[in-house]
Amino acid sequence: MVDRNAVEQYLPVVLLLALGVVFAAASFLASSLLGPRKKPTGAKVAPYECGIVPDREPPSRFPVRFYLVAMIFIIFDIEIVFLYPFAVVFRQLRVFGLVEVLVFALVVFVAFLFLVSNGALNWGPGKRLQPGLSGRSSESTIARIGAGPDEPGRAA
Amino acid sequence: MSAVAGMVGPVLGLVLGLVQHDPLYSHGVGWFVWVVDAVKVLVAFAVLLVAVMLMIWFERKLISDMQSRIGPNRAGPWGLLQTMADGIKLFFKEDLLPERADRFVFKLAPYLSLVPALLIFSVVPVGGIISIAGHPFELQVADPPIGILLVLAMSSIAVYGVMLAGWSSGSKYPLLGSVRASAQMISYEAALGITVVTVALITGSLSTRAIVESQATGVWDWNVVRLGVVPFVLFFMAITAELTRPPFDLTEAESELVGGFHTEYSSLRFALFFLAEFMNVITMSAVMVTLFFGGPDGPVPHLPSFSIWFPVVWFVGKVMVFLFTYVWLRAALPRLRYDQLMNLGWKFLIPISLGWLLLVAGFVVDGWWGLGIALGAVALSGLLTRAFAIGRNRDEERGRLAAAAPAPAAQVATAARPGLVRAGDGPDEGTAG
Numbered sequence: 001m002v003d004r005n006a007v008e009q010y011l012p013v014v015l016l017l018a019l020g021v022v023f024a025a026a027s028f029l030a031s032s033l034l035g036p037r038k039k040p041t042g043a044k045v046a047p048y049e050c051g052i053v054p055d056r057e058p059p060s061r062f063p064v065r066f067y068l069v070a071m072i073f074i075i076f077d078i079e080i081v082f083l084y085p086f087a088v089v090f091r092q093l094r095v096f097g098l099v100e101v102l103v104f105a106l107v108v109f110v111a112f113l114f115l116v117s118n119g120a121l122n123w124g125p126g127k128r129l130q131p132g133l134s135g136r137s138s139e140s141t142i143a144r145i146g147a148g149p150d151e152p153g154r155a156a
Numbered sequence: 157m158s159a160v161a162g163m164v165g166p167v168l169g170l171v172l173g174l175v176q177h178d179p180l181y182s183h184g185v186g187w188f189v190w191v192v193d194a195v196k197v198l199v200a201f202a203v204l205l206v207a208v209m210l211m212i213w214f215e216r217k218l219i220s221d222m223q224s225r226i227g228p229n230r231a232g233p234w235g236l237l238q239t240m241a242d243g244i245k246l247f248f249k250e251d252l253l254p255e256r257a258d259r260f261v262f263k264l265a266p267y268l269s270l271v272p273a274l275l276i277f278s279v280v281p282v283g284g285i286i287s288i289a290g291h292p293f294e295l296q297v298a299d300p301p302i303g304i305l306l307v308l309a310m311s312s313i314a315v316y317g318v319m320l321a322g323w324s325s326g327s328k329y330p331l332l333g334s335v336r337a338s339a340q341m342i343s344y345e346a347a348l349g350i351t352v353v354t355v356a357l358i359t360g361s362l363s364t365r366a367i368v369e370s371q372a373t374g375v376w377d378w379n380v381v382r383l384g385v386v387p388f389v390l391f392f393m394a395i396t397a398e399l400t401r402p403p404f405d406l407t408e409a410e411s412e413l414v415g416g417f418h419t420e421y422s423s424l425r426f427a428l429f430f431l432a433e434f435m436n437v438i439t440m441s442a443v444m445v446t447l448f449f450g451g452p453d454g455p456v457p458h459l460p461s462f463s464i465w466f467p468v469v470w471f472v473g474k475v476m477v478f479l480f481t482y483v484w485l486r487a488a489l490p491r492l493r494y495d496q497l498m499n500l501g502w503k504f505l506i507p508i509s510l511g512w513l514l515l516v517a518g519f520v521v522d523g524w525w526g527l528g529i530a531l532g533a534v535a536l537s538g539l540l541t542r543a544f545a546i547g548r549n550r551d552e553e554r555g556r557l558a559a560a561a562p563a564p565a566a567q568v569a570t571a572a573r574p575g576l577v578r579a580g581d582g583p584d585e586g587t588a589g
Contacts, residue, residue: 007175007185008185008189008193009298009299009300009301010298010300011185011189011190011193011298012193012196012197012278012297012298013275013278013279013297013298013300013306015193015194015197016197016200016201016274016275016278016297016298017271017274017275019197019198019201019274020201020267020270020271020274020275021267021271023201023270024266024267024270024271024428027247027424027427027428028251028263028424028425030247030424031246031247031249031251031423031424032251034247034248035247035248035249035250035251035423036248036249036250040250040252042255044250044252045252045253045254045255046254046255047254047256047325047326047327047328047420048327048329048330048414048419048420050414054328062335066335066338066339069339069342069343069498070338070339070342072502073342073343073345073346076346076349076506077345077346077349080346080349080350080353083349083350083353083513084305084353084356084362087353087354087356087357087360088356088360088361088362089360090357090360090517090520091360091520094521095521095525097517098517098518098521098525101514101517102514102529105510105514108510109507109510109536112506112507113539113540113543116503116540116543116544116546116547117543117544117546117547117550118547118550119547119548119550119551119554120547121498121499121502121503121547122495122547122548122551123494123495123498123499
């Protein structure tokens with residue numbers, strides 16, 4: 001390894017960061033100079049939709065599982081944070097380090113077992129126990145949307 | 157734009173002032189180091205941009221070969237310049253800002269995506285150590301002692317780019333795509349982190365240069381062999397999910413989410429997301445080569461003036477293998493379902509990677525410890541299988557209860573608008589409480 005002081009070790013990273021930011025900013029500037037500058041129509045700036053006019057706000061509520069996953073992730077992330085220093089000095093700690101990390105991993109593993117057996121990591125509906133909606137068939141759907149041949153008035 | 161330009165001066169002055177009073181800077185940095193670093197950074201940046209250009213062409217061409225199509229063949233020889241033509245075209249396109257967008261965050265997100273992708277490459281060793289005017293320099297942009305942590309940190313920051321891009325668009329498809337992407341990325345980051353710990357454990361250092369040097373004694377010392385193949389396989393799966401490449405590309409599943417988190421982005425802002433995506437594929441392949449395949453290690457023939465460049469050729473060759481593999485995966489595998497994705501990440505990759513880490517630690521101490529941990533892992537995996545079964549049963553039990561006595565809200569909705577309630581909604585709400 002080449003011997004370096006701290007600034008020399010990180011200087012290229014900082015330079016690359018600056019170059020990346022400047023490159024992106026310069027690209028945006030060039031694009032704003034080169035691109036068309038007329039005011040976009042209302043349809044263009046409207047949220048994307050496949051051919052229909054959106055009539056409601058984007059959802060602000062999400063299945064609670066996404067939050068649950070984020071919280072469970074923190075448990076494991078903290079575990080990993082503690083594993084890195086252990087990994088670096090493991091050769092010096094030998095058996096002591098191994099026993100310590102085994103105990104630590106076991107504690108996290110018990111938490112993991114609890115989560116799994118609680119069904120916290122199951123995603124989405126399990127088995128379909130209800131067979132769809134009772135009494136629903138292709139005839140009922142045609143009748144509901146009013147496209148049946150016996151109701152010509154509602155189809156129009 | 158002008159507001160940003162006005163801020164640059166004072167911010168730069170503040171940063172320079174801080175650096176000058178930093179005790180770490182007390183020795184100063186010689187102009188020679190500045191020049192070499194500047195050259196390294198510029199070369200790395202240019203090489204990355206060209207590599208991305210070629211990678212996009214390579215992917216399109218290879219996919220079309222695999223699908224019996226011709227692919228891009230107009231711009232330049234064999235369509236080589238197609239990517240550049242597309243990029244130049246995007247400069248001239250209208251830059252739209254959706255009316256419901258959060259303007260500041262919408263403009264910030266491409267930076268948060270591109271800059272981490274660039275910085276990851278800075279710690280990847282691409283060759284040996286060369287000597288310029290008596291000063292030794294690695295063929296590597298930077299070699300900080302925390303090298304591999306920088307990779308993990310940057311891949312975490314990239315999640316912010318995706319999340320904020322989707323959230324700030326004020327539109328439903330980007331939002332859904334970005335929430336999916338964030339959940340997916342953090343789920344696989346855990347497994348990714350643990351497999352990297354395995355590499356750090358065997359090396360005893362976090363510096364990427366040290367990791368490469370510890371593997372430099374031959375193919376049998378490459379981490380992929382030395383650690384057993386399992387950590388590499390886990391890392392490869394986790395990194396594929398982290399890159400949201402097929403078969404884990406649920407975040408931009410075209411048939412359901414249009415374009416995923418960058419649906420509302422147009423013009424050059426879209427181009428930068430695209431650039432970042434492919435740059436990540438290249439840099440992460442390079443990280444994989446560094447961690448498990450000895451980086452630039454390989455047989456070097458004794459040719460006086462070329463021996464410096466042979467490691468670079470080895471490095472590029474190894475990275476190419478992975479780039480090919482990614483395209484191959486995209487052509488060959490169907491996309492996973494979201495619950496399959498989450499099950500794979502949480503229920504398989506994390507326990508296996510943790511168990512394998514302890515196994516490696518045990519065998520490093522001595523064979524009997526390793527054997528003991530292996531037996532313990534087998535016993536605990538039995539326990540884990542039982543826990544999975546209990547979890548599944550509990551879910552079914554909840555489903556049965558919900559079916560027997562449907563929640564009042566679901567009942568009203570069913571009565572009011574038949575056909576809008578899925579059969580799965582009942583059990584889903586039951587587990588929330």
